[in-house]
Amino acid sequence: MKRTWFRSMTGIRNRGMNPQGFHVSQLKFYLLLVPLSLLMLLPIVFIFANAFKPPDELYAYPPRFWVMRPTLKNFQDLFSSMSTSGVPVSRYLFNSVVVTVVTVAASAVVSSLAAFALSKKRFRLKQALFTINTLALMFVPIAVSIPRFLVIEKLGLLDTFWVHVLPVLAMPVGVFLIKQFIDGVPDEIIEAAYMDGASDVRVYWSIILPMIKPAIATIAILTFQAAWNNAETSTLYINQESLKTFVFYLSTLTSSSSGANTVAGQGIAAASALIMFIPNLLIFVIMQSQVMSTMSRSGLK
Amino acid sequence: MDVKQALRRWATKEGNAYAFLSAYALLFVVFIVVPVLAAFLLSFTFFDTIQLPRWVGLRNYIALLTQDDIFMRYVLPNTIQFAVIVGPGGYALAFFLAWVLAQLPKLPRTIFALILYSPSMTSGVAMAVIWKVLFSGDQTGYLNSLLMQLGLLQEPVQWLQSPQYLMTIMIVVTLWSSMGIGFLAMLAGILEISPELYEAAALDGVNSRWQEIFYITIPSMKPQMLFGAVMAIVGTFQAGAIGVTLSGSNPTPQYAGQLIVNHIEDYGFLRYEMGYAAAVSVVLLLMVLFFTRLSNRLFASE
Numbered sequence: 001m002k003r004t005w006f007r008s009m010t011g012i013r014n015r016g017m018n019p020q021g022f023h024v025s026q027l028k029f030y031l032l033l034v035p036l037s038l039l040m041l042l043p044i045v046f047i048f049a050n051a052f053k054p055p056d057e058l059y060a061y062p063p064r065f066w067v068m069r070p071t072l073k074n075f076q077d078l079f080s081s082m083s084t085s086g087v088p089v090s091r092y093l094f095n096s097v098v099v100t101v102v103t104v105a106a107s108a109v110v111s112s113l114a115a116f117a118l119s120k121k122r123f124r125l126k127q128a129l130f131t132i133n134t135l136a137l138m139f140v141p142i143a144v145s146i147p148r149f150l151v152i153e154k155l156g157l158l159d160t161f162w163v164h165v166l167p168v169l170a171m172p173v174g175v176f177l178i179k180q181f182i183d184g185v186p187d188e189i190i191e192a193a194y195m196d197g198a199s200d201v202r203v204y205w206s207i208i209l210p211m212i213k214p215a216i217a218t219i220a221i222l223t224f225q226a227a228w229n230n231a232e233t234s235t236l237y238i239n240q241e242s243l244k245t246f247v248f249y250l251s252t253l254t255s256s257s258s259g260a261n262t263v264a265g266q267g268i269a270a271a272s273a274l275i276m277f278i279p280n281l282l283i284f285v286i287m288q289s290q291v292m293s294t295m296s297r298s299g300l301k
Numbered sequence: 302m303d304v305k306q307a308l309r310r311w312a313t314k315e316g317n318a319y320a321f322l323s324a325y326a327l328l329f330v331v332f333i334v335v336p337v338l339a340a341f342l343l344s345f346t347f348f349d350t351i352q353l354p355r356w357v358g359l360r361n362y363i364a365l366l367t368q369d370d371i372f373m374r375y376v377l378p379n380t381i382q383f384a385v386i387v388g389p390g391g392y393a394l395a396f397f398l399a400w401v402l403a404q405l406p407k408l409p410r411t412i413f414a415l416i417l418y419s420p421s422m423t424s425g426v427a428m429a430v431i432w433k434v435l436f437s438g439d440q441t442g443y444l445n446s447l448l449m450q451l452g453l454l455q456e457p458v459q460w461l462q463s464p465q466y467l468m469t470i471m472i473v474v475t476l477w478s479s480m481g482i483g484f485l486a487m488l489a490g491i492l493e494i495s496p497e498l499y500e501a502a503a504l505d506g507v508n509s510r511w512q513e514i515f516y517i518t519i520p521s522m523k524p525q526m527l528f529g530a531v532m533a534i535v536g537t538f539q540a541g542a543i544g545v546t547l548s549g550s551n552p553t554p555q556y557a558g559q560l561i562v563n564h565i566e567d568y569g570f571l572r573y574e575m576g577y578a579a580a581v582s583v584v585l586l587l588m589v590l591f592f593t594r595l596s597n598r599l600f601a602s603e
Contacts, residue, residue, distance in 0.1 A: 114325035147339035229424030299524020
């Protein structure tokens with residue numbers, strides 16, 4: 001409140017940071033951002049256009065960016081097709097949906113439980129464990145894919161459903177972001193609940209969780225992207241075709257060894273790319289304001 | 302009796318905290334700590350996955366530095382070129398765009414942020430479909446067709462198969478998708494800075510935009526700058542698979558797009574020289590560590 005008052009009094013409300021309305025000085029930013037955004041959007045618009053192109057437009061010469069006679073044929077082809085090993089496409093999609101839903105739910109629970117302890121509980125190793133987690137933010141999973149493979153093999157997780165889920169749950173950035181958010185929940189509320197005899201589980205469930213919905217939404221998005229876009233698990237840890245995911249199926253369409261160059265293949269690949277992208281977009285659009293409020297507490301000190 | 306009592310007291314006092322942590326801690330140890338330690342240990346062995354690992358001391362590292370021609374001639378220079386442009390370049394771009402967006406009202410800001418962020422939601426695999434059509438090597442490729450119509454090209458170029466273009470395309474594509482959560486964090490960070498700070502600075506004689514950025518904006522949001530830097534570093538090295546995805550083969554044509562991550566895969570999963578691949582992994586982890594320490598120096602609070 002104080003801030004807006006101060007700014008309206010000094011007459012600079014529409015200039016500088018976080019303006020309330022339009023000002024001529026913002027024009028230069030629009031001049032920069034509009035062309036840049038259009039350029040950034042091109043490939044994404046292209047995903048949409050290509051998915052609805054009939055075969056003759058996909059192979060038209062000269063190629064045309066926009067679709068002229070949109071058709072659903074690519075999607076029909078996609079769902080009536082099978083992989084080379086005879087698994088229907090709907091099976092891959094089903095696997096992807098189940099894996100993603102389970103991973104997102106499990107990640108929200110696992111990360112928020114840990115973050116609650118790291119933020120509000122008192123115990124000896126608290127600071128040390130949080131530092132280790134912060135250090136792990138710079139962990140690059142792809143660097144240790146080989147020892148990971150050996151660990152997963154030793155645990156007997158190869159060719160199981162859980163190998164899709166469990167490695168993704170170890171997400172340091174998730175615990176970090178939720179912990180920072182819980183730090184913002186006033187201690188007095190929690191102390192009062194303990195006074196009234198509430199247990200830890202009760203405090204977590206009835207006080208913390210309802211107050212950190214934005215952080216949970218952010219983790220849900222990050223986990224969603226990690227799980228939904230994850231082709232590596234299917235490539236490295238799964239041999240059984242019926243356990244692989246949709247993004248893996250798409251990767252077989254684009255690798256140079258298979259028939260991506262056939263006429264039907266291109267249309268199917270375009271439709272698949274759109275199916276991969278749409279859920280990402282929808283979820284982010286729905287939850288973007290929650291994400292922004294989480295991000296303002298993301299600082300690394 | 303005493304031990305039992307002490308244990309019980311500990312369990313009531315701290316036990317719950319560890320119980321809350323347990324699930325995450327277990328996964329963290331199994332999928333992060335153990336693999337990192339295993340990579341470190343394996344890097345001192347010869348291991349072909351059939352026989353037990355055999356201790357060879359520093360031989361893998363020595364071979365990497367002295368005998369691995371491909372690593373020295375292609376992989377390392379490629380990785381450095383890619384990392385230096387995409388890392389600091391993408392990071393500076395993310396900060397600059399966040400700074401511009403922060404000076405717009407809420408609605409346009411949200412729309413632009415969504416547009417700039419959306420490429421980072423796409424997966425490399427799904428986008429490969431698009432890039433392959435846009436950069437297709439024959440005359441039906443969009444880039445070829447466009448350049449030929451403009452008269453800039455006489456005949457189609459095999460963009461994704463040519464050693465001289467692959468790296469540039471990899472860099473452009475990665476920069477395109479690099480406005481991720483680090484960018485959102487920096488945007489939120491800039492918006493959090495109290496306007497009074499800018500006004501006070503103006504009274505103190507800070508008058509140019511550059512001075513404002515370096516004396517106020519960046520110092521007031523160091524934590525977000527550091528978070529963004531770490532995300533940029535991790536994202537850069539994690540993006541290493543892009544060359545293989547685009548060209549469709551590992552190794553990439555004449556090793557033009559070969560990055561350290563592909564080298565690890567090449568030795569680990571194609572040649573089954575796990576010990577050697579682990580040594581390359583350790584080098585990669587050390588590189589990440591080095592760059593993170595560097596950004597820590599730059600942006601640490603106090």
